[in-house]
Amino acid sequence: MEEQELADRCRQGDNLARKMLYEQYAGQLLGTCIRYTGDREIAQDMLHDGFLKIFDSFDKFTYRGIGSLKAWMERIMINIILQNLRKSDVMKQALPLETSPEAYDEPDAGTIETIPAKVLMQFISELPVGYRTVFNLYVIEEKSHKEIAQLLGINEKSSASQLARAKAALATKIREWMKLNI
Known part of the structure; x- marks a missing residue:
């Protein structure tokens, strides 16, 4: 069955x-x-909540071509997750500054390409929730710091700072992985 009919x-x-x-x-x-x-x-809880919202919101869906249904559902899922994060006020809970430097040596793209995607996703999942959320929104969802700040109820500088710390933490994990596996 095609997306539109579904x-x-x-x-x-x-x-x-x-x-x-x-x-x-x-x-x-x-x-x-x-x-x-x-x-x-x-x-899994978020997935369940997201599907309930999806089923309740089909009157708001407009088919815009192949892939639009998945993109719409993904936006709903992400909004459910962000709503949950805002409720728990988790974005305001930060690690002490000394445990997460903003300066780091970024690994080159060729090095990163040698790491299995599953390993990279594990590294991302191990980030503190604020860093992980900002990283996902900025890098994967391609949101600006202004958009992220509005979505999460934080200021733009906090978004930029959390992204820098996420990248620093990931760079450290990548260097450690490279030492052990290459």
């Missing part, structure tokens, strides 16, 4: 279509949830 049938409350939608996209969306939460159990 979306139309979900909008009409067709439970078979909803099941098909879940089966087709749950794995990918769970990956998105894990990338933000760093914890599989929490990610």
Whole structure:
């Protein structure tokens, strides 16, 4: 079944279509949830909440071509996760400055390409939640610091600082991995 037909049938409350939608996209969306939460159990809770929101929101979905359904659902998932982070006020909890330097030697792109994607995703999942969230929004979702600040209820300088610290932490993990594996 094509995306548009699947979306139309979900909008009409067709439970078979909803099941098909879940089966087709749950794995990918769970990956998105894990990338933000760093914890599989929490990610599964967010996935559940996200699908409930998706099923309730089909009247707001407009098909814009192949991939638009997945992109729309991904935005909903990310918004559910960010809402949860704002509620728990986790973005205001920072590590002491001395444990996370902003200055670092960035590994070259060729070095990073030799590291399996699964290892890189593990490194990202191990970041403190604020760093991980800003990193995901900036690097993967391509949001500006201004947009991130608005989404998370923090200021732009805090977003930039958390991104720099995330990159520094990742650079350290990459260097350590390279010493052991190359």
